[in-house]
Amino acid sequence: MALSLDSYLIRPDPHDPRLTVKVDGIDQNGRAITSAVTVERPLTLYLNAQEIVTMMTIGDHPDLLALGYLLNQNMLQADDQVTGVDYDEDLAVVVVRTAHHTDYEGKLKKRTQTSGCAQGTAFGDMMEALDKIVLPPAELRTSWLYGLTHTINQTPSLYLEAGAIHGCVLAKSANPLVYMEDVGRHNAVDKIAGWMFRNAVDPADKIFYTTGRLTSEMVLKTIRMGIPVLVSRSGFTAWGVELARKAGLTLIGRARGTRFVALAGAERLIFDLDPAKIPEETSRQRRKGSSDDD
Template sequence: MSDLIISPKPDDPKLSASVSGFDQTGVPVETRVVTERALTLYLNRQEIVTMMTIGDHPDLLAVGYLANQNMLEPDNPITGVDYDDDLGVVVVRTRHETNFEEKLKKKIRTSGCAQGTIFGDVMESFEDVKLPGNTILSGRVLQNLLKKINTMPSLYLTAGAIHGCVLARDDAPIAYMEDVGRHNAVDKIAGWMWLNDCDPADKLFYTTGRLTSEMVIKCVMMGIPILISRSGFTAWGVDLARSAGLTLIGRARGARFTVLSGEERVIFDSQPVTETSK
């Protein structure tokens, strides 16, 4: 775990709350539940979107969202990110003024939790992305990575009802983010990568959520060649992954996994699953 730079903070009291209830026998119980807060994002003076989030890393979420929507450009650097906790507002400021009024009209509603959206011209850029082909993942390395992720402290283990995403190099997690919407967790990692000038070419991306079109689009736009999930696929997600040359691995649990795209990057050397190892 020495390569892990940023990770969940399950003990942060702002991220979950104790709620009274009853179990199946009617006995009173106390349980932890995750928080859910509205965060309104501005790019300079323009309101972009309001997101429902657990509230950690608003700066990374804001920058990552804008990066994945093609609203940030290398020749217009970020000069500051301001966050007001009381108002639930985050403002990303760039050197030059921006105007995405027309772009904001071209929204496409996605299957993401909490009403995920992408903007129409993202699909145009998606078709031009070329993913690196020399990143290789072996089944045994994937098995080791999954074991590390599943044993890391997380808000999911504390309160549940949350998605997690992990950026990794081989079987070493680098950044681990959680949120109520899987697209938010992705965007936090995208924001961290953007602000830290992280090279995506040799990275893997793991998510607990479904491998939908939105997840594939975000991963491709981030330049990461391999996307992994413990969950399943959607047909459009598979079609987009194949068209972009993205390696798409789903139903990854233990030594088992299914590859539906980009199998040329995978070394199939997983240990056979026996009755005693299930």
């Protein structure tokens, strides 16, 4: 299967010097080594004058992360007028300004959201939005699924450079468009949500791919973004499946090589390519996303 990275609008830059540091150590044989280690740093988010949260992040795309966080927490609505997003690198602060004060500025007290995958999500606000969202009809061709996962697995990434990272991809058919990484998968999702908001992207024909588990958080955020298909190399949680079925989201997990499992929204699948015609993944591809994310 031919590899083309031409469809990407944004993709990882694993050699960005801001995102990793070199650390000396020893390996299993006692030999001296130098290893690339992923950087994480705090970023404090304000909505107008209200401090909302301090997040741990790799630090790229702070403006998109801030917008996406507020959108996915139901603290910012799609029709809110954002008048500015100001980032101060020295203070590690990003301020999202709106034309009018929102209903959510005083709702949350300050809390620290760490890079741990189970931390800091306001499920209540997200659940409030769930019943109001109707996902669009769409299709998922198996040829798209095979082509998409192949391209993502071959794309140079910070994960392959240093590990300790999660990745999320917004795609259309077999073409990946935006690939974001971060120390927490929630951050990677939020960056894509922020990019979609800023560029007024229609979610109806999009596919969302994650290297991580298909948890309730991942499902809720995908639904919140209005995307009808969610795909992962990893597995499911029961609540994630339940929410996907309730919302009519197509949920595809364990998508590796020619294998996948659909536990919700299987009616969108169109089997248009014989899996026997798809080459098996290499051992390097199988390792990608399987250790830090499962």
